[in-house]
Amino acid sequence: MEKTYDVPALRRASDILEALAAAAKPVRAATLAERTGLSRSTLYLMLETLARMQWIEKRDDGYVIGVGLFELGNAYVRHDTLQAAFREGAAAFIHQHNEVVQLAVLDGIHVVYVAREDAHRPVRLVSDPGSRLPAHCCALGKALLAGLSDEAVIERLPERLEAVTPRTITRRTALLRELAAIRTSGLAVEREEVAEGLACFAAYVGMTPAGKRIAVSTSVPIGRLDPKRERRICIGIVQLATQLRGTL
Structure with missing residues (x-):
């Protein structure tokens, strides 16, 4: 059977994005840490990076999927x-x-x-x-x-x-x-x-x-x-x- 390999940083980003996509309202950082199992230091670094890329956005006291990710997703159909x-x-x-x-x-x-x-x-x-x-x-x-x-x-x-x-x-x-x-x-x-x-x-x-x-x-x-x-x-x-x- 062919082995598969994950890039850890991409897997962590995916875990965060999936948690946000499944939520009906902004998700707080503490909740994301609980759902993804990431340490606080790693999580905040990931959140800052994803926010700069506009893949996520800060909303109230939590985070939501960002407009940058929406634009990329629409390319799937285009x-x-x-x-x-x-x-x-x-x-x-x-x-x-x-x-x-x-x-x-x-x-x-x-x-x-x-x-x-x-x-x-x-x-x-x-x-x-x-x-x-x-x-x-x-x-x-x-x-x-x-x-x-x-x-x-x-x-x-x-x-x-x-x-x-x-x-x-x-x-x-x-x-x-x-x-x-x-x-x-x-x-x-x-x-x-x-x-x-x-x-x-x-x-x-x-x-x-x-x-x-x-x-x-x-x-x-x-x-x-x-x-x-x-x-x-x-x-x-x-x-x-x-x-x-x-x-x-």
């Missing part, structure tokens, strides 16, 4: 020229259906949201860019997993899956059956497996030149759906995925 194509396609979908559109990539067993275009009305979402969800429980994740073989999915996921809501699929065998249907239809559907009262429809786009598996989706409150509108939205999201596939 490098594959996906951002412009996504925004153009999403704008057309929103004009027709007035529902949010999301773009995500597969990272191991999780979905990471990389872009979102909002509709002209509010909807409760958990898809802020940079956030992640277990792939097995959301339509985006199912669309992305359906792009893999069953063998690859079995290698990634355990037999028992995490329940995010009471409606989440928790058996890998049941998920595999659903993935087979998605490969046939080209559409992934999820109802209240991530959030109560919310349905999601997603379609696999493909793999970018940089090796990212990407998919698009829309999330709609169940109360705004009837069979006819749901069919139109499903057709629209599959068409958007096909359009984006042509840009890869």
